[in-house]
Amino acid sequence: MRIKDCILAIDQGTTSTRAIIFAPDSSIIAVAQQEFTQHYPNDGWVEHNPEDIWTSTIVVCRQAISEAIAKGARIAAIGVTNQRETTVVWDRNTGQAIYNAIVWQDRRTAKTCREMQDKGLFDVVNSRTGLLLDPYFSASKVAWILDNVEGAREKAEAGDLAFGTIDSFLIWRLTDGQMHATDVTNASRTNLFNIHDMAWDPKLLEVFNVPKSVLPQVKECADDFGHTTEDLFGFSLPILGVAGDQQAASIGQCCFNEGAIKSTYGTGCFVMLNTGTKAFHSKNKLLTTVAYTIKGETHYALEGSIFIAGAAIQWLRDGLGVIKSASETEALAKSLDDDHGVYMVPAFAGLGAPHWAPDARGAVFGLTRGTTNAHFVRAALESVCYQTSDLLHAMAEDGVSLDKIRVDGGMVGNNWLCQFLAGILDVTVERPKIMETTALGAAYLAGLKAGIYESCEQLASMNEVENSFDAKMPSSQRRKLIAGWENAVQSTLGYTK
Numbered sequence: 001m002r003i004k005d006c007i008l009a010i011d012q013g014t015t016s017t018r019a020i021i022f023a024p025d026s027s028i029i030a031v032a033q034q035e036f037t038q039h040y041p042n043d044g045w046v047e048h049n050p051e052d053i054w055t056s057t058i059v060v061c062r063q064a065i066s067e068a069i070a071k072g073a074r075i076a077a078i079g080v081t082n083q084r085e086t087t088v089v090w091d092r093n094t095g096q097a098i099y100n101a102i103v104w105q106d107r108r109t110a111k112t113c114r115e116m117q118d119k120g121l122f123d124v125v126n127s128r129t130g131l132l133l134d135p136y137f138s139a140s141k142v143a144w145i146l147d148n149v150e151g152a153r154e155k156a157e158a159g160d161l162a163f164g165t166i167d168s169f170l171i172w173r174l175t176d177g178q179m180h181a182t183d184v185t186n187a188s189r190t191n192l193f194n195i196h197d198m199a200w201d202p203k204l205l206e207v208f209n210v211p212k213s214v215l216p217q218v219k220e221c222a223d224d225f226g227h228t229t230e231d232l233f234g235f236s237l238p239i240l241g242v243a244g245d246q247q248a249a250s251i252g253q254c255c256f257n258e259g260a261i262k263s264t265y266g267t268g269c270f271v272m273l274n275t276g277t278k279a280f281h282s283k284n285k286l287l288t289t290v291a292y293t294i295k296g297e298t299h300y301a302l303e304g305s306i307f308i309a310g311a312a313i314q315w316l317r318d319g320l321g322v323i324k325s326a327s328e329t330e331a332l333a334k335s336l337d338d339d340h341g342v343y344m345v346p347a348f349a350g351l352g353a354p355h356w357a358p359d360a361r362g363a364v365f366g367l368t369r370g371t372t373n374a375h376f377v378r379a380a381l382e383s384v385c386y387q388t389s390d391l392l393h394a395m396a397e398d399g400v401s402l403d404k405i406r407v408d409g410g411m412v413g414n415n416w417l418c419q420f421l422a423g424i425l426d427v428t429v430e431r432p433k434i435m436e437t438t439a440l441g442a443a444y445l446a447g448l449k450a451g452i453y454e455s456c457e458q459l460a461s462m463n464e465v466e467n468s469f470d471a472k473m474p475s476s477q478r479r480k481l482i483a484g485w486e487n488a489v490q491s492t493l494g495y496t497k
């Protein structure tokens with residue numbers, strides 16, 4: 001059977017790279033995935049080797065393409081989605097990075113951001129970007145590379161260096177340097193992009209000390225990002241869709257209407273609410289960001305960013321060795337009573353929204369001689385739900401009310417987690433039929449540009465829910481559990497001070 005108009009989605013995440021080939025009805029034809037090494041060279045530093053990112057991308061794409069072709073698929077285009085903010089600077093002449101990729105979780109520029117804050121630059125940055133002065137975003141990472149790699153500033157001034165988030169780096173490599181571009185969603189996470197003018201902002205370039213010469217061109221999400229060179233896959237493919245992974249998940253969940261909200265549980269957790277065509281500024285330290293620009297129309301989003309979600313489970317597996325695989329966590333969580341009394345605040349990379357405490361570090365409370373591996377696992381899963389609850393409370397204080405939330409990401413295969421989340425949030429949690437929403441969003445964007453899909457409305461009509469989890473927790477229990485969590489967070493912040 002021939003399946004025409006398939007899309008190859010590249011999902012370059014924090015811990016692994018995936019290639020997924022979707023048929024036009026959004027069914028999955030082929031999947032390939034490869035994890036790569038995380039580097040922690042210093043306290044609070046997190047790096048990736050850009051060559052690992054590139055190699056894993058090519059390996060998974062080739063695997064998925066050959067499997068799809070064997071099944072009779074014809075691939076029409078590529079969509080790219082990526083871990084956001086992670087920063088690469090490379091030499092335009094050789095295509096080689098001049099330093100490792102500095103990952104979004106990396107805190108090395110916390111002091112720089114604090115100093116900028118002390119100089120009164122918060123409003124300059126926040127009013128233009130919708131973001132905060134935090135090491136999370138790309139700008140301070142670019143400046144760090146230019147200031148710490150010998151000769152980098154001079155090279156940048158001479159126009160020999162290029163900066164990009166992971167999408168740009170991959171596009172550069174896939175097109176053999178023909179295209180140095182990013183999309184509006186990735187640009188909106190750099191702290192250099194004015195989300196009202198939808199352009200790089202000269203004032204921000206000045207305050208972060210980043211030269212204009214290193215910047216990529218900014219395009220819409222469904223746009224022409226060049227063609228791959230023939231040698232990579234045996235034929236050339238157009239790259240027609242790009243979005244940062246959280247925005248792509250929101251698109252994959254068809255959050256096209258104002259008020260639609262999704263929460264993605266991967267390495268971190270990111271809640272994103274579509275606020276329509278106007279930027280909405282939070283009074284509670286949530287981020288204003290670009291949801292997408294499609295066919296000339298920009299939608300904005302309110303975002304809550306939690307740095308550690310599935311990463312806490314990975315730490316239990318790789319750091320402490322208390323589990324062998326993430327899939328064991330569901331049974332372990334179920335094995336305990338609700339009032340087990342252990343809380344984990346997984347501030348391994350500081351705390352994100354709504355606390356924004358880059359220097360905070362993780363803590364576990366309530367240990368006794370009876371504490372077991374199961375308690376650690378359960379507390380880690382619960383922490384993800386409590387952190388989401390903090391975000392929804394911040395949104396509620398900004399006037400947002402909701403009765404359901406769409407979830408996705410590697411963690412939501414865990415039914416216990418989804419049920420506990422519904423109870424703690426007191427809303428219905430909807431899990432989609434296709435859980436690979438991030439890749440699906442990238443495929444939708446490429447499909448829109450390729451003319452395979454006509455409109456966002458058509459995509460929304462294809463959306464299917466696989467399971468709904470209703471809130472069943474008594475409110476007295478919810479209040480008690482959340483009070484314990486708040487106590488644990490305050491103690492963690494107190495320890496940081």
Ligand SMILES: Nc1ncnc2c1ncn2[C@@H]1O[C@H](COP(=O)(O)OP(=O)(O)O)[C@@H](O)[C@H]1O
Pocket residue numbers: 013014015016265266267268309310311312313314326327328329330409410411412413414
């Ligand atoms: N059944 C599960 N229960 C809890 N956590 C899980 C489960 N399966 C996967 N995870 C966690 O989900 C994360 C992987 O999700 P994924 O969406 O692939 O992440 P990313 O895109 O950030 O690399 C890992 O951190 C893993 O520990």
Ligand SMILES: O=P(O)(O)OC[C@H](O)CO
Pocket residue numbers: 012013014015082083084085104244245246266267268269
């Ligand atoms: O790799 P993920 O899926 O945890 O996403 C990372 C985010 O894009 C960081 O902002």
